[in-house]
Amino acid sequence: MMLTIVTYHYVRDLPRTRFPEIRGLATGRFEGQLDYLTKHYTFCHPDEVLAAVRGETVLPPNGCLLTFDDGLCDHYTTVFPRLEERGIPAVFFPAARPIRERTMLEVHMIHFVLASVPDPRRLVAETLNLVDQHRATHALPDRATLFRVCGAANRFDTLEVSFLKRLLQRELPALVRRDICRVLFQRHVTADLTSFAAELYMDLAQLRCLARNGMAIGGHGDVHDWLELLGPSEQREEIRQTLSLLESVAGQRPANWIMGYPYGSYSKVTLDLLREAGCAVGLTSETGLVSDLVRPLELRRLDTNDLPFAADAPVSEWTNRARGTVEVGAGQAG
Ligand SMILES: [Zn+2]
Incomplete structure (x- = not known):
């Protein structure tokens, strides 16, 4: 298997927003990347990845999982309709407090x-x-x-x-x-x-709508802090609030859920606490592909900027690696 997990943050019609300088992905480029990924990869549902971690299924040789961090409204208004139209599954990682209290991170x-x-x-x-x-x-x-x-x-x-x-x-x-x-x-x-916060972040009803339509909602902490810098009790509180949000979305206590580490930050304590809390997959910000599921709480991802933005773009090195046409570990990235 070779799984490519791609990270997105802001996805919006940048030139026609009040903040065109925000570092985000323009809608047209996002659509182009979806076309490129459709052409070269097999999309995986987050549940398939969870099942593969449990050994109940095998992922396709060239799988791709899309992930959207931070619970932004962009993901509801811009991303969701385009995924739904193409039948592409994804996992969304909202931080809990902005959903709960409508405050800015x-x-x-x-x-x-x-x-x-x-x-x-x-x-x-x-x-x-x-x-x-x-x-x-x-x-x-x-x-x-x-x-x-x-x-x-x-x-x-x-x-x-x-x-x-x-x-x-x-x-x-x-x-x-x-x-x-x-x-x-x-x-x-x-x-x-x-x-500003109410305009920026999704609310609970929007998250539930995503979940009802086949998307997965994962954990992203409470206040988007560096977990590795927090003490065990502070980390425990971050995870407690994370679980509470996931429970509000799903209507039941989550089991076998996915965590996206804010800033990609975690420690050994984090991993222990997450296992205790029923988390089965953790996504880091380490750049790379996933070639096995031996350490499912420490999977690598690519950033959207690591891949092309058009269906007919030249095949990227990451795609060649995912297909096995270039040996993994070759080159400086990994
Ligand atoms: Zn984040």
Whole structure:
């Protein structure tokens, strides 16, 4: 078997939205990628993957599972009709709190701030000034240390953007992160967080509608935090709220469910807690294909940007690997 799991976040008609600069996938490119995947892969239903993990079925040689993270309205309005039209199954990973309380997650506040401020260097300076305001009450690293710890570019972002994400999504203490994200969001995007959240995230009825129509709903934590950085009791609470959301969607206690780790972050403690909670499959953000199901709680994924966006695009290296025409492990990616 060779399973390709693809990750999506924002999928929207970008030029005709209020935030054309948001880092997302335009609808036309999404449709093109669905056509490409239809041509080269066999789509798997999440239940098939779960059954394969239990040893009850065997996945097709060149299977593909689509995954949509963060419970965005995009997934209901743009993604769902296009999947339904083509008969393609998928799994959706909403974080629990925005569904329950209609509040913004910090991870998304940062995205919309970045999409609203044209010069990321200005935003870095502004953010560091906000960090300084917290120094009296929190022991925070000096600027040089922050640059050293958060300074590495990732494979999708510029240095400034990856610095801001790392700083505001991970490195600062949670209370400081939360406060700075809120200030920046209110300054640059809107002061009305509740309406923005209601426009951004699906609600429970929409999730139920997806589930009724053959889609799977998986867990994505409560507040979209780095699970590996949380203590066991905090992780337990994240998983408790995750289960509670899945139960609200399905109308019964979930068994054999799928977790998508927020930021791809988990620890050994996470895996133990998830097994206890009946989670059978976990999806990481490690880039790669799934060639066996020996460690089902640590499956790799590709990002949508790793694959072409048109049916007639040249066959990508990842597709060749999935078909077995290129040996897996060849090249630098894996
Ligand atoms: Zn996420």
